[in-house]
Amino acid sequence: MRQRTISDFFWRDPEISDLSQEDKATLLYFLTSPSSNIIGCYQVVWMIAAAEMGWTKDQLLVVAKRLKVRGLLDFNEAGWVWVKIWWKHNSPAVALNINSKLVAHAKKQCAVIPFEWLADFGKGLERVGVNTLAIGYPYPIDAPCHASSDAPSKNTQTPVHQCLDAPSDAPYHAPSDGAYHGSGGNRYLVSCNNTTTTASSVSEADQAKPVVVNDLIFPPGITPDQHDAIRSMLSSSGVAHIHWQAILDELHGAQIHGQKIAAPISNPAGYVRGITRRAADGSFNPERGVAVANQREMRKNLERQDALRVASQPKFQTAEAQLEHLPENLRGSLSRILANKTREDAG
Numbered sequence: 001m002r003q004r005t006i007s008d009f010f011w012r013d014p015e016i017s018d019l020s021q022e023d024k025a026t027l028l029y030f031l032t033s034p035s036s037n038i039i040g041c042y043q044v045v046w047m048i049a050a051a052e053m054g055w056t057k058d059q060l061l062v063v064a065k066r067l068k069v070r071g072l073l074d075f076n077e078a079g080w081v082w083v084k085i086w087w088k089h090n091s092p093a094v095a096l097n098i099n100s101k102l103v104a105h106a107k108k109q110c111a112v113i114p115f116e117w118l119a120d121f122g123k124g125l126e127r128v129g130v131n132t133l134a135i136g137y138p139y140p141i142d143a144p145c146h147a148s149s150d151a152p153s154k155n156t157q158t159p160v161h162q163c164l165d166a167p168s169d170a171p172y173h174a175p176s177d178g179a180y181h182g183s184g185g186n187r188y189l190v191s192c193n194n195t196t197t198t199a200s201s202v203s204e205a206d207q208a209k210p211v212v213v214n215d216l217i218f219p220p221g222i223t224p225d226q227h228d229a230i231r232s233m234l235s236s237s238g239v240a241h242i243h244w245q246a247i248l249d250e251l252h253g254a255q256i257h258g259q260k261i262a263a264p265i266s267n268p269a270g271y272v273r274g275i276t277r278r279a280a281d282g283s284f285n286p287e288r289g290v291a292v293a294n295q296r297e298m299r300k301n302l303e304r305q306d307a308l309r310v311a312s313q314p315k316f317q318t319a320e321a322q323l324e325h326l327p328e329n330l331r332g333s334l335s336r337i338l339a340n341k342t343r344e345d346a347g
Helices: 021-032 046-053 057-069 103-111 115-127 204-208 224-236 241-260 268-281 289-312 319-323 328-346
Strands: 041-043 073-075 080-083
Touching: 021 046, 021 057, 021 080, 046 057, 046 328, 057 073, 080 115, 103 289, 115 241, 115 289, 224 241, 224 268, 241 268, 241 289
Parallel strands: none
Antiparallel strands: 041 080, 073 080
C-alpha cells in the first residue's frame, strides 16, 4: 500500500475548518483513496468508495456534492473525481518535474483527464509552478482564444495547408509526440517540410471525383440531419478531405468552449461553413480543435497499452484470484456475493 502525507494545516485551513465532520472525512478519503493517483484526478467505483467509507453510494454522493459546491472537489457521473486541494498536500515539483521518474506516469494520467476539466486543471498546474508546455500537457494553455462561440476567428499564423506533406488519400492522424505551443497549426499535422500543398491546388478533375471518408469523427450531439448537411458541405467545399477531421475537431472544441461560457453553438453547419471557407482560401488555423485531436490520440495510445498489458496477463486468472487484490473487508463482502450467485446459478 502507498503512503500519503496530509499536513496538519488541513484542520486549520480556512477552506476546510468550518466543514462538517462528514465533509472533512470525505475530503480526507479522496486525498488518501486507494484509487487515487499522482495528480489527484482519478476514477472511482462509487459503490466501492462508499463501502470503504461505511456508507451507501447515495450517502457518499450527497457529501461529494456539498464539497463540489465549496469548490474543494469535482466529479462526474462516470466516477471521475478531481481533488482540487490535492497540491496543498502533494508536491508538484516531485510528481511533474521533467527529471522525475514519476513524470511519465503523471503524463499518462493527465492524458485521460475528462476533457471538460483539461483547461482548468492545466491552469491549476501553472499556478503551482508546473510548466505545462515542458511536460507536454494535452491542452494548449497559452493558445489564443479570441474567437466567439458562433464564428471562427481569423489570425495571421501559418495556415494549416502550408505544413502538409501527406498524400491526398492519406488518413488524418493527430500527432502523439511533442507539446502544442499555442501558435500555428502544425500540431494537427503528421509532419512538416518544405513541400507545400494548398487546398486550391486540387485540380478540377480531382474535385469532381466522389470522395468517401467513412472514418470521420463527428462531435457528440450532432443530429442525423446536421451530420448529412456537414458532410455534404465538406464534400462540395473544394477543401481536400485530409483537412475534414481537423475542421470537425475545431467544431467540437468550439462547442465545448461555448458550453463553458453559456453560449452554445446553435448552428453547427453554419460554423463549419465558416471554417471551410477559410480553409479554402488558406486562412484557417486550428485553435480549439487541437486539444480535441491530441486528447483522442492520447486515449488511443493508452487503450493500445492497456490492450497489450491485458494480452500479456495470464488468461486463467479467476474471480477468486482477482479478489485477493482487494482490501479484506471488501473481499469478504464480494466473496459472499459470488458464492450466492454461484448457488443461484446452480439452481
